[in-house]
Amino acid sequence: MLNINEIKLNLDESEEILSTKISQILKVKNSDIKNISIKRKSLDARDIPCYVYSVDFEIKNEDKYLKIKNITKTIKNKLILEKIETPVRPIVVGYGPSGIFATLGLLRQGIKPIVFERGSRIDIRSKEVDKFFKQNELNENSNIQFGEGGAGTFSDAKLTTRSKDLDMQYIVDVLIEFGAKESIRYEHLPHIGTDKIRSIIQRITNYLIKEGVEFHFNSKVDEILIENEKVKGVRVGSQKYHSDIVVVALGHSAFDLFKSLHQSKVYLEAKEFAVGVRVEHPKLLIDKNQNKDYYNLLDSASYSLIHKINPAYSVYSFCMCPGGHIVSSGSNKQAICLNGMSYSLRNNKYSNSGILVPVRKQDLKNDDLFAGFEYILNLEKKAYNLSNSYKAPAQNIKDFLNNELNPLKFESSYSNGTFPYNLNNFFSENITNCLKEAFINFDKKIKGFIDEGIMLAPETRSSCPIRIKRNIDYQSVNIENLYPIGEGAGYSGGIMSSALDGLKASIKIKDKIKNKE
Ligand SMILES: Cc1cc2nc3c(=O)[nH]c(=O)nc-3n(C[C@H](O)[C@H](O)[C@H](O)COP(=O)(O)OP(=O)(O)OC[C@H]3O[C@@H](n4cnc5c(N)ncnc54)[C@H](O)[C@@H]3O)c2cc1C
Structure with missing residues (x-):
């Protein structure tokens, strides 16, 4: 197999002509080029924008073509998971992306785990989320954060795949195997959309069930059982389930189980996190700014912004959702937290993004381990208490800078409605000043960012304020066979x-089981 780089197509040209282009460069017949697969696709936005491709293909007598510019041999490596036979059934707590791939990885190495997930399966969960959006009735155990698929289920499902290692390719392959489009393999900024990711996850779960994984949905683990610094299982209500291996894949919102882990003397440490607002703009404004004259030929535009307040401290955009919706993504009653999601077509008329300011130890009132969680919950409750509802406080960005309050430029896409509020009175002085300085800088990069934008508060759950410290073998530093993984860890x-x-983590667990038996 060979690879050819730097094949250019105009924005309106079909990928079907890639084979013709390659045959012209190689001076062979089109039918001589076989099994084309795109390896990378990127946009060259200089001068007249075009797409630039790197393509793998097969041809007879391939060595003959290696002298041609941009042609090299393709080396295809795949991660092969080693299979063992064992009666050991590890418990996986939490079924978001980290829990899903720990479970699937274990299964494909011959180990059948038992999964506990506090939320519902996606079909029921979708109704629960819908009920919250329409009737403001939140289920604290099954919502945008919790349930089959975890926090990314009601998301834009942007797939940031910076790591090119074989394990990451394995994940991409699995997503495609269960229904994701082939282009996530090579697009520069791949995304799936909430509508598509939901059915992909459902198919993965059904496959795992068929292959013998035991699932307990709507089952909140209240305690990880530990004896003599070794894990022994989990407790769900009054019911105990025993296993000598427990994976905790909790996500960043399981405040209750973090407290229980602390009581059980699992080593946890506080870490930096970030809070801020979600800004929203007309999609057309962002598209025209980013894609210039070609905005109607290109996909909905995203942006990634960062402004250094000082060398060690930056304000940045987070989880930008082109053509998306702002959603209430909390898991606590009478508290508001925002995030963004979009459908695969990304065709809502607004685009939104989090704009976040880091919160460090010195920004918190005390150095208690849980001070970060308290800080987050206080902000979320403050937002709720302002109107005694899930309506989010909102303001024009321009008015925020001028410390004024005028009617919003447009009605936000936010799921639970907004009310006008001067957000100068919401955050600490430091965060308010950082946001203002960053907005002025962002307006230089995206014309109209200030004049045409609105902002809603608060965005609080971008990362976990706590780390469950582990060793290089993925086990907790002080509790044997406890595997903390994912964002919550x-x-x-x-x-x-x-x-x-x-x-x-699944590979580390298999190695441990194998070496013990
Ligand atoms: C609205 C939204 C949009 C997002 N958009 C994107 C995006 O476009 N791209 C992207 O890369 N990331 C996005 N993210 C972030 C992404 O979803 C998370 O980084 C990712 O899901 C973390 O995976 P995880 O497995 O570590 O944790 P989670 O996905 O949070 O999963 C943890 C699971 O553990 C369960 N759990 C917690 N406590 C217990 C317990 N006591 N017992 C049993 N189960 C428990 C929870 O119910 C949950 O299902 C988004 C997040 C949100 C909320």
Whole structure:
């Protein structure tokens, strides 16, 4: 197999002509080029924008073509999971991306885990989320954070795959195997959309059930059972389930189980997190700014912004959702927290993004281990208490800078409605000043960012304020056979890195079981 780089197509040209282009460069017949697969696709936005491809293909007598510019041999490596035979059934607590890939990884190595997930399966969970959006009735155990698929289920499902290692390729392959489009393999900024990711996850779960994984949905684990610094199982209500291996894949919102882990003397440490607002703009404004004259030929535009307040402290955009919706993504009653989601077509008329300011130890009132969680919950409750409802406080960005309050420029896409509020009175002085300085800087990069934008508060759950410290073998530093993984354990951020963490943990667990038997 060969690879050819730097094949260019105009924005309106079909990928079907890639084979013709390659045959012209190689000076062979089109039919001589076989089994084309795109390896990378990127946009070259200089001068007249075009897509640039790297393509693998097969041809007879391939060595003959290696002298041609941009052609090299393709080396295809795949992660092969070693299979063992064992009666051991590890428990996995939490079924978000890290829990899913820990479970799937274990299964494909011959180990059948037992999964406990506090939320519902996706079909029921979707109705529960819908009920919250329409009737403000939140189920604290099954919502945008909790349930089959975890926090990324009601998301944009942007798949940030910076790591090119074989394990990451394995995850991409699994997503495609269960229904994701092939292009997530090579797009620069792949995304799936909430509508598509939900059915992919459902198919994965059904497959795991068929292969013998035991699932307990709507089952909140209240305690991890530990004896003599070794894990012994979990407790769900009054029921105990025993296993000598427990994976905790909790996500960043399981405040209750973190407290229980602390009481059980599992070593936890506080870590930096971030809070801020969600800004929203007309999608057309962002598209025109980012894609210039070609905005109607290109996909909905995203942006990634960062402004250094000082060398050690930056304000940044987070989880940008082109053509998306702002959603109430909390898991606590009478508290508001915001995030963004979008459908695969990304065709809502607004685009939104989190704008976040880091919160460090010195910004918290005390150095208690749980001070970060309290800080987050206080902000979320403050937002709720302002109107005694799930309506989010909202303001025009321009008015925020001028310390004024005028009617909003447009009605936000936010799921539970907004009310006008001067957000100068919401955050600490430091956060308010950081946001203002960053907005002025962002307006230089995206024209109209200030004048045409609105902002809603608060965005609080971008990462976990706590880390469950582990060793390089993925076990807790002080509790044997406890495997803390994913975003809640403090070792990943986002869908793909959390999935990767779960898969890598499954390999460590298999190695441990194998070496013991
Ligand atoms: C609205 C929204 C949009 C997002 N958009 C994107 C995006 O586009 N791209 C991206 O990369 N990331 C996105 N994220 C972030 C991404 O979802 C997370 O980084 C990722 O889901 C973390 O995976 P995880 O497995 O570590 O934890 P989670 O996905 O949070 O999963 C943890 C699971 O553990 C369960 N659990 C918690 N406590 C218990 C307990 N006591 N007993 C049993 N089960 C328990 C929870 O119910 C949950 O299902 C988004 C998040 C949200 C909320």
